[in-house]
Amino acid sequence: MDAPFKKLALAVTFSPTSRALLREAARLKDLFNAELLLIHVGERTTEIETRMIEMLQSIGLSLPNVNLEWGLGDPAQVINSVCIKNKIDLLIAGALEKEGLITYFTGSIARKLMRNPPCSLLVLVSPKDSTKVYNKICAGVSFGPECPDTINKTFRFAHFEHTKEITLIREFQVPGHSIAVYDGVSSNETQSNRNRWIKEEEDKMRVFLAEHNLNTGIKINLVALYGRSGWEAKNYVQQLNADLFVTPAPPKKLKLVDRLFQHDNEFIFESLPCSLLMIKGN
C-alpha cells in the first residue's frame, strides 16, 4: 500500500507548541517516507536562522534532511502559496480547540487555512511534546465525488499508523420531514422512516467499502447519523474520544456567510472535537 502523502509541509514559528508540531511532522515524515518542507513567515535574520537550526537539532532533524522556505506577508497567504508552488500533499498546522467568538469570525491563521486549504491539511489540536498515535480514527462519508479519495487516504493513513479502529460516519438529514406531522403523519411513522433511512445508509456504506476494496484488517465501524451535517459527526467524534477526524476539505473557500449560516465544516471548526485531517481532492 502506498503512503497517502509524499510531500509534507509545516509552518514553523517559535510558539510554545512549535516543537511538538515539528516532532509530529518529523514522525509523519519517517512514517510515510516523505519529504518535509518547513515554512517560516517572517524576516530572515541570522538570529532566527540559528534558533531554527537549534530547534531542528533538538528533535533530531537537520537542514539537509528538510527544506526550509522563507516568506513575508500575511501568514495564511504565504503558507498557501508556498504549498501550491511546491506541490505539497499535506500541510500540518496546530490550532486551538476553540476560539473566542470574535477570533472565530475574523479567523486565526489555522482557521483561515482550514477554510481554504491549499492541499490536504492536518490540524493538530493543542499539540503536546509526547507523540500521539491515532488509534481511533473517524471519517465522514458523503458519497460525493470526493468521497472515494477521502476514504482511501484515511485507510492508507490508518494502515501506516497501525490504527486499531476506523469509524465511518455518514450524516444525513431529510429537510422538512417533521413538518409532515402537521398534515396528519404520526410520530411513529416519521420515526420508522428515520430508522429505515439509517439502515439504508449503513447498507450503502457497506457496499461502498466492498466496492472500493477497503475491507482491510483494521476494525471498521459504520455509523449513520440523522441530523445536521457537521454537527452530528462532531458530537459523535467527541463522545467516541477519537484521536483523528478525517473529512473532505471544503470544495471552495468558506466565507463569512458560511459562518453566519453555518456550513457543515464550520460546525467542526467552531470547536474541534480532536485533531482534524482534511483531504483535498485531486
Next chain:
Amino acid sequence: MTFTSNDITILLLSMAVMLFVARGMGELMRLIKQPLVIGEILAGIILGPTLLGFVFPDLFNGLFNKSQSSEIILQGITTISVVMLLLVSGIEVDLGIVIKQGKKALWISIMGILFPFTLGFLMAWSFPQYLGNTSGELHLVFALFVGTALSITALPVVARTLMDLNLFKTEIGYLIIASAMVNDLIGWIIFSLILGMMGSASHSLEFGSTLTLIFAFIFIIFFVGRRLINYAIPFIQKRFSYPGGILNFVLILGFLSAAFTEYIGVHAIFGAFIIGIAIGDSVHLRENTREIIQQFVTNIFAPLFFVSIGLRINFVSNFDLGIVLIFLVLAFAGKIIGCGLGAYFGKMKTEESLIIAFGMNSRGAMEIVLATLALQVNLINEKVFVAIVIMALVTSISSAPLMDIFVRRIARKTQFRNLLRPELILFGELSNREQIIAALSQIIERKLSLSMDSISSKMIEREQSFPSGIANYLAIPHIHMKVREPVLAIYISSKGADFMATDGLPSKAIFLLVTPENENELHLKILAEIVRKFQDLNNAETITRAKETIELINMLRESNAY
C-alpha cells in the same frame, strides 16, 4: 363586557363540536390520502352557514351565536392560530439546506415566485373587476396581494405529498422542500409589507420607519438572536421539564416577536415567522421536539382556525365561478410554468422539472391563512376569499396525482424492482466469471440496442483489481458508463463461479449493473438493495435455486425491499 355561564357553556360546546367534526373529516381525508386541511375546511362548511345554517338555522345560531363576546373570542382564536401556524412554518425553514441546494433551488424558488407573482399582479392591475375588485379601491395593494397569493407554496402539504410518493429522501424531494422554503420566506415578507402598506397594524409609525425597523429586526434576529437561541435551547432542554420547558420557550418567543412586529406596524405573523426560522435553525432543537410543537398546533389551533373559516362564510352564496376559474388558471399556469422553467434553467430533466412544478403548485393551509388576513383587513371580499380557498384546495388535491404520473416514469427507470427485466435474466451452468460477464454484457447490448463494445472488457479489467464477489453466493460486477438510466442483467449459475467472495463461496447469483456516470448515490443505493436481499443465507440460497425468470423476479421484488 362579562361572560355569562351560558356564554361559556356555548363557547366550550362549539369548540368541542368544531374539533370533533374537524377530526372526523380529517381522518376521512387521511383515508383517501388527501391533505388534512381539506377535511378541516369541509368541517367548517358543514358546520357553517353553507350547510348547518341553511338546513338548521336555529341550531347553527344557537351553537355559533354571533354575540359580541363570541366574536371577540373567535377573533382571538384566529389571531393566535395564525401566529402559531406561521411560527411552526418558520421553524421548518432551514436556510442551511437552501444554501446547500444551491443554484437549482434558487432558480426554482425565484421563478416560482416571480412568474406567478407577475402574472397575478398584471391580471389584478389590468382587470381588477374580473378578480372581484369592482370598487377600484387599493388598486396597487390589491394587485400586490393577488401576486403574492399566487406565489406561496404550502410546505405541510408538500411534505405530506413527498412522503406519500416516497420522494422525501431524494434529490427532487430536497429541491422541492428547499425551494418551497425560499418561496415561503419571500412570500411572507412581501405579504407583511403589503399589510404594513395598508397600515393595518399600528398607525404609530410611518411606512418608511416601519420598513427600516423590519430590516433591523430581521438583521438582529438572524445574526444575534439566532445565536442566543442556540445557546438557550440546550440549557432549557437540560434544566427544565421536557417537553414543557422548550414548548413554553418557543411559544413565549413566538408571541413576543409577533407582538413586536405588530407594534411596529407589520402584522404579527411576520414576527412569528422570522423568530420561527431562528428557533428552527438551532442544532439543539431535537427532531421530536419539532414534532411535539407541530402536534400541538396541528391538533388544537389549526382545526379551530380552519373550521372557523367555514363558520364565517357562506361558500354557496359567495361562489363565483368566473373568479374561481380565473384564480385556478392563474395559479396553475403561474406555478407550473414558473417552477418548471426554474427547474429547466437549473438543468433538470423535463420529467424532474414537471414533478417539481406540480409539487410546488400545492397551496394548502398557507394560502388560506393569507386570504383570511386579507379578508380581515377588507382587502378582498368574500367572493375572492372563497375563490382563493377553492384554489388552495384544488391545487393541494391535484398536486400528488399529477406528480405521481412523472414520478412513476422516473421510478420505472431507476428503482431496483423496475430494473428487473425478464429479457435481461439468464440461467445456465457457466462457472467462469469472464464468460458470465461476457454473456451478460452481450444480452445488455443486444436487448437494449446499446453500443457497449467495451462493457465486457472494462468489467473484466475492473474485476481483476476489485473482485466483485460479496458473500452468500452473490457477486455484483458493476460499472459507470455513458448510459441514460441504470441497466441490470442477472445470471443464475447452477455451478457458481469464483468472483473471490469474502466468504469463499462460489457466486451463483451474478448481478451485472451499469449506471450513468456521476450517479454515485443511485449506484450505491441499487448495490445496497441487492446486497440486502442476500444478507440472509437462507434467503440467498432460495434465490439462487430459482429456475424460472418470473419466479426469480417475484422473489427479488418481495424480499427485504426498502
